[in-house]
Every structure is written in C-alpha cells, then in structure tokens.
Amino acid sequence: MNRKVKKILTSPTLAGLAALALFAGVLEIAVATDVIPQLIVARPSDTFMAFPELQKEMHLFGAFWETLGMCAAATGLALLIGIPFGYLMYRDDLIGRAYEGWLAAAFAAPTVLLYPLFLVMFGRSHMTLILMGFIPGAIPIAIQCRQGLLGVSPTLLNVGRSFNVTEREMFWKIQLPAAVPTIFTGIRIGVMYTLVNIVAIEYLIDFGGLGRIVSEMYFRFDSPGTYASILAVVAVSVLFYWCFGRVERWLRPV
Amino acid sequence: MAQTGVIGTVSGLRPRITVNTIRITTIVVLLVLWEVLAAVGRSGLLYKDVVPSSIQIGLAIIHEIFDPAFYHHLGITLAEHVVGFTIGSTIAVTVGIAMGANPFFRKMIEPYLNGIGSTPKIIFLPILFLLFGTGIESKMAKGALSAFFPVVFSTTLGMMLISPVLLRVGQTFSLTRRQMVSKIYMPSMVNPIITGLRLGMAIAVIGILVAEIKFSNGGLGYRIAEYYDQFAIASMYALIIIIFALAAAANVAMTVLQDRLNIKQGGSATRNAGLGAST
Numbered sequence: 001m002n003r004k005v006k007k008i009l010t011s012p013t014l015a016g017l018a019a020l021a022l023f024a025g026v027l028e029i030a031v032a033t034d035v036i037p038q039l040i041v042a043r044p045s046d047t048f049m050a051f052p053e054l055q056k057e058m059h060l061f062g063a064f065w066e067t068l069g070m071c072a073a074a075t076g077l078a079l080l081i082g083i084p085f086g087y088l089m090y091r092d093d094l095i096g097r098a099y100e101g102w103l104a105a106a107f108a109a110p111t112v113l114l115y116p117l118f119l120v121m122f123g124r125s126h127m128t129l130i131l132m133g134f135i136p137g138a139i140p141i142a143i144q145c146r147q148g149l150l151g152v153s154p155t156l157l158n159v160g161r162s163f164n165v166t167e168r169e170m171f172w173k174i175q176l177p178a179a180v181p182t183i184f185t186g187i188r189i190g191v192m193y194t195l196v197n198i199v200a201i202e203y204l205i206d207f208g209g210l211g212r213i214v215s216e217m218y219f220r221f222d223s224p225g226t227y228a229s230i231l232a233v234v235a236v237s238v239l240f241y242w243c244f245g246r247v248e249r250w251l252r253p254v
Numbered sequence: 255m256a257q258t259g260v261i262g263t264v265s266g267l268r269p270r271i272t273v274n275t276i277r278i279t280t281i282v283v284l285l286v287l288w289e290v291l292a293a294v295g296r297s298g299l300l301y302k303d304v305v306p307s308s309i310q311i312g313l314a315i316i317h318e319i320f321d322p323a324f325y326h327h328l329g330i331t332l333a334e335h336v337v338g339f340t341i342g343s344t345i346a347v348t349v350g351i352a353m354g355a356n357p358f359f360r361k362m363i364e365p366y367l368n369g370i371g372s373t374p375k376i377i378f379l380p381i382l383f384l385l386f387g388t389g390i391e392s393k394m395a396k397g398a399l400s401a402f403f404p405v406v407f408s409t410t411l412g413m414m415l416i417s418p419v420l421l422r423v424g425q426t427f428s429l430t431r432r433q434m435v436s437k438i439y440m441p442s443m444v445n446p447i448i449t450g451l452r453l454g455m456a457i458a459v460i461g462i463l464v465a466e467i468k469f470s471n472g473g474l475g476y477r478i479a480e481y482y483d484q485f486a487i488a489s490m491y492a493l494i495i496i497i498f499a500l501a502a503a504a505n506v507a508m509t510v511l512q513d514r515l516n517i518k519q520g521g522s523a524t525r526n527a528g529l530g531a532s533t
Contacts, residue, residue, distance in 0.1 A: 012358050012359075012360075012361030012362040013361070013362075013365075015358070015362045016361075016362040016363060016365065016366065019362065019363075020366070039384070040384045040385060041384070041385075094271060094272070094273055094276060095276060097273050098273045098276035098277050098280070099276075099280075102277075105502050105505070108456050108501065108502070108505045109498045109501050109502060110456075110459060110460040110463055110497065110498070110501055112460055112463075112464060113463060113475075113478065113494050113497060113498075114494065116478065116482045116490055116494075117491070117494075119482075120304045120482075120487060121304060121305075192372065195374065196374040196375075196376075199374040199376065199377060200374055200376040200464060203376055203377065203379070203468070204376075204464065204467060204468060210377075211374075211376075211377070214377055214380060215380075217380070218380035218383070223384070226380045226381070226384075227381070230377050230378065230380070230381065233373060233374070233377045234369060234370060234373045234377075237369070237372050237373040237374070238369045238372065238373075241372050
C-alpha cells in the first residue's frame with residue numbers, strides 16, 4: 001500500500017498536475033493583486049466561470065459541432081480525392097514522379113494564404129471553410145497513399161502471385177492492408193492540418209464555429225471569455241485527436 | 255531531371271512521355287482553365303475582376319517585384335521571422351534536450367505539450383495581442399510559438415534516439431553537462447534538429463503571415479489584406495504567388511543543407527520521397 005501511494009505521489013503525471021495547479025494559483029494571486037493587469041490576463045477562476053456564459057451567449061457546443069462538421073466534410077472530401085489520386089500516382093509511375101514533388105512543395109507552402117481566393121469566389125460561407133480544410137488534408141493523404149503502396153514488401157506480392165490471385169484480389173487482400181499504416185499516417189497529418197486551417201479561417205473571417213467565438217470575444221475585450229474560448233479550442237483539439245487515435249487503433253490491422 | 259524516366263512505349267505506338275511532358279501539360283491545362291474562368295468572370299457570371307487573367311497576374315508580379323514598398327514589407331516579415339524563429343527554436347532545443355535527458359521531466363510536461371502542440375496556434379493570437387500589442391512584437395511571439403513545437407518534438411525524439419554507447423562513452427570520460435551537450439548530444443542530433451528547424455521555419459512563416467493578416471500595419475500578410483480590402487485581386491494573387499515561391503525556395507535551401515549534413519555524417523539524402531520531398 002505504502003509503495004503504491006509512494007509511486008502515485010512521485011508519478012510524473014501528478015507532478016505535472018501539481019505544477020499546473022501551482023501555475024494557476026500564482027496567476028490567480030498575481031492578477032488579483034494587480035501585478036498582472038486583468039485586461040491582459042484573466043484570472044483562472046474567472047475563466048472557468050465564463051464557460052456557462054459562453055454557452056448561453058455564443059452557443060459553445062453548437063460552435064463545437066459546427067467546426068467538427070466542417071472538419072468531417074473537408075476530411076471526407078480529402079479522402080475521396082486523395083486516396084484515388086494517390087492510387088493513380090502509384091499505378092502510373094510517371095504521374096507519381098511528376099506530381100509527388102509538386103504536392104510535397106505545396107504541402108510546405110502557406111496554403112492558408114489562398115483563403116482570399118475562395119473568399120472572393122464563395123464569400124464567407126461553409127464552402128470556403130471546407131475547401132480551405134480540404135487542400136492541406138488531401139495532399140498528405142495522396143502522398144502517403146502512394147508511398148504506402150510502393151512500400152509493400154515484394155515478399156508479400158510474391159506470395160500473392162504464387163497463389164495466382166487476380167489483380168483485384170492482390171490489391172484488396174495484400175497491397176491495401178499492407179499499406180494501411182502508412183496511409184493512416186497521411187490521414188492523421190491531413191486531419192491535423194484540416195482542423196488547423198478551418199479554425200484559422202474561422203478566426204480570420206469571423207465566420208463558423210470556435211474560431212469565430214475566439215475572435216468575437218477578443219473584439220469585446222472580454223478577457224475571461226477570450227481565455228475560456230481558447231481553452232475550449234484546446235480541449236476540442238485534444239479530444240479530436242484522442243478520438244481519431246482510438247479509431248485509428250481500431251481500424252489498423254497491426 | 256536527367257534521370258526522369260520515359261514511359262515504355264507499347265509496340266512503339268505510344269508517344270514518348272516524360273515527367274516534364276506531364277508537368278508542362280498540367281501547367282498549360284491549368285492556365286487554359288484559369289483563362290476560361292477569367293472569361294466567364296468577364297461575361298458577368300462572376301463578380302467583375304474576381305478572376306483576373308493570367309497576363310494581368312503576370313504583370314502584377316513584375317510590378318510587385320519592382321515596387322520598393324514590397325521590399326519594405328518583406329523586410330518587416332523577415333525581421334519578425336528571424337527574431338521569432340530564433341527565440342522559439344532556441345527555447346525548443348533547450349527544452350527538448352532537457353526532456354530527452356530527464357525522463358521524469360519529459361513524462362511530466364509531454365501531455366501538455368502534445369495537447370497545445372495539436373491545437374491551431376492561431377487561436378493564441380488574442381493572448382499574444384493582449385500581451386505584446388498589435389505591433390511586430392506579437393508577430394515575433396507568434397513566430398516563436400509556431401516554431402517551438404516542431405523543434406521541441408524533434409529534439410526530444412533525437413535525444414531519445416542517441417545511442418546508449420555514445421552516452422556511456424561520455425560518462426566514461428567524465429564529461430561535464432556542457433561537454434555532453436556540445437560533444438555528444440548536439441552532433442548526434444543534427445539530423446532530427448534540422449528536420450524540426452525546417453518544419454518550424456515553414457510553420458513560423460505561416461503563423462506570422464496569418465497574424466499580419468489579422469492585425470498589423472506592415473509585413474507581407476498586411477499587404478495581402480490591404481490588396482484584398484482594396485479589391486486589387488490581381489496584385490493579391492501576384493503577392494501570394496511570390497510568397498509561395500519564396501517559401502518553396504527556403505524549403506529547398508533547408509533540405510539541401512540537411513542533405514549535405516546527412517552526407518557528411520554518412521547518412522542518406524532526405525529528398526527521396528514522401529512529405530520531405532522538396533522538388
């Protein structure tokens with residue numbers, strides 16, 4: 001018992017939580033005593049008290065679902081286009097070599113700057129958000145799909161050939177399952193960038209879900225509301241990736 | 255491009271198609287599609303000037319390159335980037351080394367770093383505006399924040415992958431902590447750190463440009479926002495194209511540097527395939 005308690009008390013998780021609590025406590029005192037102006041940093045207690053207000057006034061949960069819906073739509077579109085294109089790049093080596101470098105360069109470029117292009121075409125609409133989420137989402141999916149299929153072990157392919165499997169069976173029963181881990185890496189990166197771009201555009205154009213709330217709270221000079229909405233975005237991101245990780249573990253063959 | 259392959263002809267009937275043929279054809283098709291869209295725009299189906307012709311954009315690029323104001327804004331963005339990136343990556347390498355060297359410290363702060371690292375950093379802009387104002391300081395802070403996460407993660411990973419043999423050699427020679435960092439840790443981690451720096455550099459640029467678009471009175475992001483507000487669409491596209499070209503050039507430069515360091519250390523080049531490709 002004593003050893004167990006000692007282990008818990010000396011665990012890094014507890015130490016991390018204690019450090020966080022200590023930081024919040026110091027901040028609370030520093031803001032309460034005006035060492036740090038309240039306009040710049042909200043008291044942690046005020047920030048937590050701002051959540052019900054945020055839900056009542058800004059429909060926090062509604063905004064959460066809106067951002068999540070945009071991410072899901074953009075990711076769906078990225079999968080629909082990215083995977084077939086990745087497969088095409090794998091099947092035709094010339095097409096693969098012609099476009100993979102371009103796609104990698106586009107991935108490293110600040111694609112978020114393209115938002116005025118969609119803004120002038122589609123206005124401040126969900127279509128703009130979905131397309132801006134789609135672009136950085138589809139690129140890693142297509143690239144990793146090609147890389148995954150190219151990386152399938154020749155031994156596996158030879159086993160398939162020795163069983164005289166058809167081309168279709170070879171793809172569905174050997175190549176795709178073997179490439180799934182690499183493809184999932186691409187999907188994970190794609191989902192991450194999709195969420196980042198969508199929240200960024202929501203924030204920039206004051207439209208949509210959580211990004212709009214953060215922007216609006218800041219414009220009202222509502223410090224606790226601003227901090228609370230930022231915490232909400234952090235929580236959503238953590239939850240989003242945790243859920244995605246669970247789905248990934250469930251779907252991965254190995 | 256000397257080794258770009260040529261597709262095998264089927265009984266000599268298919269023309270010889272090369273990677274360059276596909277790329278040039280793609281560019282031509284895209285330009286034609288853009289011109290069609292521009293013509294549709296001129297006919298009144300889209301808002302006027304929303305899709306300017308490629309010639310207009312080309313002229314705007316030339317105008318932008320010869321405009322001294324462009325270099326003024328480029329200087330502001332570069333200054334913000336250099337300061338932000340230097341501060342962010344220096345802190346990140348230090349924290350990364352501490353995390354890699356001390357498993358307790360790593361386990362203590364890793365969940366929080368992962369949580370914030372996966373969050374869109376733009377969301378912290380209001381806090382940075384409150385703390386540093388809307389001048390260049392907040393953009394530098396945004397650059398530092400954006401650069402911090404990829405560098406800290408890759409440094410930590412690099413530290414964890416250092417061969418235990420090297421660490422034992424260092425301990426056998428009774429190296430001080432500083433000597434361990436300079437003689438063992440840093441030389442072993444060049445590749446992961448450069449990878450992190452390359453990513454951090456690209457992400458910091460994006461972060462700074464977005465911050466400039468939101469609130470600023472200078473920098474390339476501000477200039478984009480200014481063109482958008484003035485509905486100078488051709489100039490706006492021209493500037494975006496120039497920024498893309500600059501970002502690609504910086505990425506290529508970092509990849510070449512990484513490859514050189516890799517080859518020096520006996521490793522393989524990074525430009526082979528995947529998301530690290532730079533061509």
